[in-house]
Amino acid sequence: MKIFYTDTFPIPLPENHNFPKEKYYLLRVRISERLSDQLIDLQIPEPASSEAILRAHDAEYIRRLFEGDLTDKEIRRVGLPWSPQIVERTRYSVGATIAACRAAFSDRVAVNLGGGTHHAFHDHGKGFCWLNDSVIAARAMQAEGLAENILIVDCDVHQGDGTAAIARDDPTIFTFSIHGKNNFPYNKETSDLDIELEDGTDDKTYLDALEKGLIESTQRFNADLVIYLAGTDPYRKDRYGRLALTKAGLAQRDHLVLKHVKESKLPVAVAMAGGYAPEIQDIVDIHHQTIETTLEFQGETIDQKD
Ligand SMILES: [Zn+2]
Numbered sequence: 001m002k003i004f005y006t007d008t009f010p011i012p013l014p015e016n017h018n019f020p021k022e023k024y025y026l027l028r029v030r031i032s033e034r035l036s037d038q039l040i041d042l043q044i045p046e047p048a049s050s051e052a053i054l055r056a057h058d059a060e061y062i063r064r065l066f067e068g069d070l071t072d073k074e075i076r077r078v079g080l081p082w083s084p085q086i087v088e089r090t091r092y093s094v095g096a097t098i099a100a101c102r103a104a105f106s107d108r109v110a111v112n113l114g115g116g117t118h119h120a121f122h123d124h125g126k127g128f129c130w131l132n133d134s135v136i137a138a139r140a141m142q143a144e145g146l147a148e149n150i151l152i153v154d155c156d157v158h159q160g161d162g163t164a165a166i167a168r169d170d171p172t173i174f175t176f177s178i179h180g181k182n183n184f185p186y187n188k189e190t191s192d193l194d195i196e197l198e199d200g201t202d203d204k205t206y207l208d209a210l211e212k213g214l215i216e217s218t219q220r221f222n223a224d225l226v227i228y229l230a231g232t233d234p235y236r237k238d239r240y241g242r243l244a245l246t247k248a249g250l251a252q253r254d255h256l257v258l259k260h261v262k263e264s265k266l267p268v269a270v271a272m273a274g275g276y277a278p279e280i281q282d283i284v285d286i287h288h289q290t291i292e293t294t295l296e297f298q299g300e301t302i303d304q305k306d
Helices: 022-034 059-067 072-078 084-107 133-143 161-166 203-220 247-263 280-296
Strands: 002-004 041-043 109-112 150-154 173-180 193-197 225-229 268-271
Touching (some): 022 280, 133 150, 133 225, 133 268, 150 203, 203 247, 225 247, 247 268, 247 280, 268 280
Parallel strands (some): 002 109, 109 268, 150 173, 173 193, 225 268
């Protein structure tokens, strides 16, 4: 299974910043220590091209992002300091989702060890997200002729508001977001399908709701590809999430999504999205179990769809 990583490109942050950037490196190390080389193929992707990025974003926003010409207010809204390095890292991270989508067509499953930056809008960034990798990757697959219709299954605890807004009038991208009702963003956008969950939602309630959402998504939309955002922040100890899933529940979540995707005979690219548990090893544990679960679904050929 191809696994794309970008943690070798630094994210310069002041000390004690609340973004847990170490998780990316720790996850890659955990994967390379615990999983056999015969199962995994770790690769650094190509960075996303400007052409690809501009399929989802406003040209003037991208110019100002690349040239360091954003206002203080725009940078504060993202919550990460701007630097040339962070722009480079972001382009590689988007490239990793594009590469994972492409690989999914030959291998059925593929992974980006980052990505899932779903709060990025057409003309601004927000909530640790500068560029919307899911929409950029979806449109890259369309431009390459690999897919016409892409289903985005967003299981990060925060609504995929940027994704919903960019794809709102795009009938070729179906956005399904299952998230905490009282979590950021406080002004929600309208996805094609939103499932909002109460504070303290447990494993069973979550999994029942997710299953219904998956069934509805594939009934309403005839996808060629799924992009799955496997955020760890529905975890009960997450600092920013308000749900109460256990690690076992999150493993069942991954299994449920991947099983449904397999039964629908669809390739899937998995992106990690957010996670803010106070113990960084908890974040790494949950992402790692997503990788292990994804591995169970690799390599089986997809029958031709009717
Ligand atoms: Zn999140």
